[in-house]
Amino acid sequence: MTDNTHTSLQVEKKFFTFAEPPDEMVLDSGARLGPITLAYETLGTLNEDKSNGVLILHACSGDSHVAGYYSGEDKRPGWWDSMVGPGKPVDTNRYFVICSNILGSCMGTTGPTSVNPKTGKPYGFDFPMVTIKDMVKAQKHLMDHLGIDKIMSMMGGSVGGMQVLRWCVDYPEMVRSAIPIATTTRHSAQAIAFNEVARQAIMTDPNWRGGNYYDGQGPDHGLAVARMIGHVTYLSDDSMRSKFGRRLQNRSTLSYDFNGDFEVESYLRHQGSKFVARFDANSLLYITKASDYFDLERGDGNLLVNDKLAGVRFLVISFSSDWLYPTYQSKAIVAALKKNGSDVSFCEIDARWGHDAFLMPNVQMDKIISGFLDRISREC
Amino acid sequence: MTDNTHTSLQVEKKFFTFAEPPDEMVLDSGARLGPITLAYETLGTLNEDKSNGVLILHACSGDSHVAGYYSGEDKRPGWWDSMVGPGKPVDTNRYFVICSNILGSCMGTTGPTSVNPKTGKPYGFDFPMVTIKDMVKAQKHLMDHLGIDKIMSMMGGSVGGMQVLRWCVDYPEMVRSAIPIATTTRHSAQAIAFNEVARQAIMTDPNWRGGNYYDGQGPDHGLAVARMIGHVTYLSDDSMRSKFGRRLQNRSTLSYDFNGDFEVESYLRHQGSKFVARFDANSLLYITKASDYFDLERGDGNLLVNDKLAGVRFLVISFSSDWLYPTYQSKAIVAALKKNGSDVSFCEIDARWGHDAFLMPNVQMDKIISGFLDRISREC
Numbered sequence: 222m223t224d225n226t227h228t229s230l231q232v233e234k235k236f237f238t239f240a241e242p243p244d245e246m247v248l249d250s251g252a253r254l255g256p257i258t259l260a261y262e263t264l265g266t267l268n269e270d271k272s273n274g275v276l277i278l279h280a281c282s283g284d285s286h287v288a289g290y291y292s293g294e295d296k297r298p299g300w301w302d303s304m305v306g307p308g309k310p311v312d313t314n315r316y317f318v319i320c321s322n323i324l325g326s327c328m329g330t331t332g333p334t335s336v337n338p339k340t341g342k343p344y345g346f347d348f349p350m351v352t353i354k355d356m357v358k359a360q361k362h363l364m365d366h367l368g369i370d371k372i373m374s375m376m377g378g379s380v381g382g383m384q385v386l387r388w389c390v391d392y393p394e395m396v397r398s399a400i401p402i403a404t405t406t407r408h409s410a411q412a413i414a415f416n417e418v419a420r421q422a423i424m425t426d427p428n429w430r431g432g433n434y435y436d437g438q439g440p441d442h443g444l445a446v447a448r449m450i451g452h453v454t455y456l457s458d459d460s461m462r463s464k465f466g467r468r469l470q471n472r473s474t475l476s477y478d479f480n481g482d483f484e485v486e487s488y489l490r491h492q493g494s495k496f497v498a499r500f501d502a503n504s505l506l507y508i509t510k511a512s513d514y515f516d517l518e519r520g521d522g523n524l525l526v527n528d529k530l531a532g533v534r535f536l537v538i539s540f541s542s543d544w545l546y547p548t549y550q551s552k553a554i555v556a557a558l559k560k561n562g563s564d565v566s567f568c569e570i571d572a573r574w575g576h577d578a579f580l581m582p583n584v585q586m587d588k589i590i591s592g593f594l595d596r597i598s599r600e601c
Numbered sequence: 602m603t604d605n606t607h608t609s610l611q612v613e614k615k616f617f618t619f620a621e622p623p624d625e626m627v628l629d630s631g632a633r634l635g636p637i638t639l640a641y642e643t644l645g646t647l648n649e650d651k652s653n654g655v656l657i658l659h660a661c662s663g664d665s666h667v668a669g670y671y672s673g674e675d676k677r678p679g680w681w682d683s684m685v686g687p688g689k690p691v692d693t694n695r696y697f698v699i700c701s702n703i704l705g706s707c708m709g710t711t712g713p714t715s716v717n718p719k720t721g722k723p724y725g726f727d728f729p730m731v732t733i734k735d736m737v738k739a740q741k742h743l744m745d746h747l748g749i750d751k752i753m754s755m756m757g758g759s760v761g762g763m764q765v766l767r768w769c770v771d772y773p774e775m776v777r778s779a780i781p782i783a784t785t786t787r788h789s790a791q792a793i794a795f796n797e798v799a800r801q802a803i804m805t806d807p808n809w810r811g812g813n814y815y816d817g818q819g820p821d822h823g824l825a826v827a828r829m830i831g832h833v834t835y836l837s838d839d840s841m842r843s844k845f846g847r848r849l850q851n852r853s854t855l856s857y858d859f860n861g862d863f864e865v866e867s868y869l870r871h872q873g874s875k876f877v878a879r880f881d882a883n884s885l886l887y888i889t890k891a892s893d894y895f896d897l898e899r900g901d902g903n904l905l906v907n908d909k910l911a912g913v914r915f916l917v918i919s920f921s922s923d924w925l926y927p928t929y930q931s932k933a934i935v936a937a938l939k940k941n942g943s944d945v946s947f948c949e950i951d952a953r954w955g956h957d958a959f960l961m962p963n964v965q966m967d968k969i970i971s972g973f974l975d976r977i978s979r980e981c
Contacts, residue, residue: 407847410846411841413865418826422826425823453795457791458791462789
């Protein structure tokens with residue numbers, strides 16, 4: 222990977238299948254699942270002492286395709302192409318980047334759309350509940366498979382940030398540094414509420430049929446509504462005013478009907494339809510539930526307060542207009558980590574794009590991540 | 602009305618039917634509707650010179666039952682019983698209170714559930730689009746009917762506040778004072794977005810059937826989801842954390858299923874079901890659309906900037922944690938009105954309950970509204 226042009230980075234999706242003995246992985250719930258396949262992609266080259274690995278953890282509806290192109294025919298590169306690539310903040314000329322699709326998703330990794338070996342049919346709603354801990358446990362198997370026992374850095378926003386924190390809690394000895402972005406130690410009541418409304422939109426769609434809809438029409442309407450809800454929470458009042466305001470869509474006067482007058486209505490409908498074409502409704506149910514379950518403070522104190530994390534270097538990032546994972550939640554992460562005597566940097570980036578800001582090109586974020594990784598790599 | 606106990610205020614729902622010649626009212630859209638019936642309630646006694654009228658404008662899913670009880674069997678009083686009644690801030694021992702159900706609603710006033718005189722069947726989706734201006738125009742007919750040509754004060758929160766502002770714009774000579782609460786001069790892109798998602802939840806429910814569902818099962822699931830979305834926007838991150846946090850509902854451990862683990866999930870589901878039992882899905886569509894259309898700044902400048910409003914006394918109220926109609930939107934109302942040289946008081950009340958705060962008992966709000974009305978009434 223010495224190509225320095227940003228647009229010609231070619232990647233391929235790979236698959237790794239594993240099973241804990243005899244053939245299943247024990248999940249957080251106590252249920253068993255297996256064998257498990259993880260779809261993943263890598264960019265750059267793993268160095269000889271395997272010390273330059275950077276693990277990217279994706280958010281709710283993301284996938285392993287973090288950057289680059291599969292082929293010249295792709296219209297768009299991976300979802301974080303502004304961040305990852307040759308000469309970019311996560312510089313694939315220097316680092317070996319790994320991104321795997323999360324457990325429960327529908328982008329190549331085992332999830333509700335996968336075939337249940339016991340029935341020969343898609344799992345559907347027989348898929349067991351998976352948690353962020355389970356997603357991370359599966360990724361640990363992938364790291365073992367790649368022979369990486371110390372990850373130089375890991376980073377991710379939103380549900381990806383939850384995985385970063387869970388990695389640090391469960392396998393602190395494997396993590397040299399971590400960048401949790403726009404995330405939280407525990408899903409708030411408001412965030413659970415929005416997820417629950419999205420789930421109800423799906424589960425009350427008659428085509429959901431108890432989650433076993435793969436032989437016919439799926440709950441497309443419910444899934445579209447669920448995605449629309451999500452989208453509003455990813456933006457901010459300010460960004461929506463600036464992006465759409467009250468501009469009308471393809472008309473100069475009000476329609477006095479229900480076909481959608483405003484640009485923001487068309488945008489949301491379009492986002493809903495687009496999502497239905499690429500994502501599975503059950504996967505959204507499972508992944509939103511996993512994020513709702515995420516709580517590092519349940520039970521015996523805050524799991525981030527642990528001497529074993531003292532050696533991990535942290536860069537915690539939040540965005541000023543993110544009201545889904547507001548800055549006070551990132552500050553709670555920082556406060557907990559400081560108790561370990563950890564080296565923790567924190568930055569609230571002034572950005573108007575709401576929660577979505579972590580996915581948008583941002584010079585300030587680029588600079589601090591690039592600098593942070595550079596320091597870590599020189600200390601290795 | 603000399604009864605001073607707060608719990609025994611008895612009211613009754615009344616109906617007023619009118620028609621502009623020949624038998625219809627011309628709507629904002631140019632369409633015609635009629636005859637129109639308004640359900641309304643009054644409390645207190647209109648004084649001899651008809652100068653003590655206080656008009657209460659209700660929000661989206663409210664009704665004419667602002668305070669008191671219909672009978673001793675009622676479990677609860679009207680929706681703003683903490684504000685309106687004998688000895689309360691809007692003191693029915695002193696003021697004559699009127700509250701009418703808005704046009705397009707389903708609580709007694711003409712709306713999509715009403716019988717279309719042309720077909721003998723409910724209007725359903727043949728009901729014409731109505732706007733905040735139309736709602737106010739219908740209320741003007743009621744004021745004429747009651748013989749009130751100068752309203753001492755009018756007040757309302759949210760969509761009720763929009764009506765307050767529209768009253769001032771359209772009939773400034775009839776308004777002595779006005780209290781717009783937790784409202785805006787124009788619905789924001791974010792507020793439109795949430796409404797549009799709610800509408801899509803209803804309109805994609807197969808039982809909606811193009812809006813003509815009154816002969817069978819209605820879009821109950823879609824309506825419940827729509828209400829759940831609304832509810833999340835009426836609360837705040839802070840209030841949800843304080844009210845629910847991550848407490849589990851009737852269980853001590855996670856269920857690892859989709860039946861609802863958290864109190865906030867149960868609460869939302871309950872709110873959804875309760876709403877389905879009392880409100881009509883089409884009415885929600887029409888009223889949300891009317892609020893989305895609300896824009897006093899479209900076209901030729903801000904309609905609040907008008908010399909004719911100079912004589913109206915204003916008290917503008919917002920709430921610190923209201924993110925649906927944030928304080929900056931109330932400040933925009935104040936800024937526009939000040940240009941007329943109007944007497945404008947403004948108060949941002951520090952309250953954690955989000956947009957819902959305007960409906961909750963609040964000592965500070967009680968005090969400023971009570972004082973404001975007292976001053977106005979003494980100046981009459």
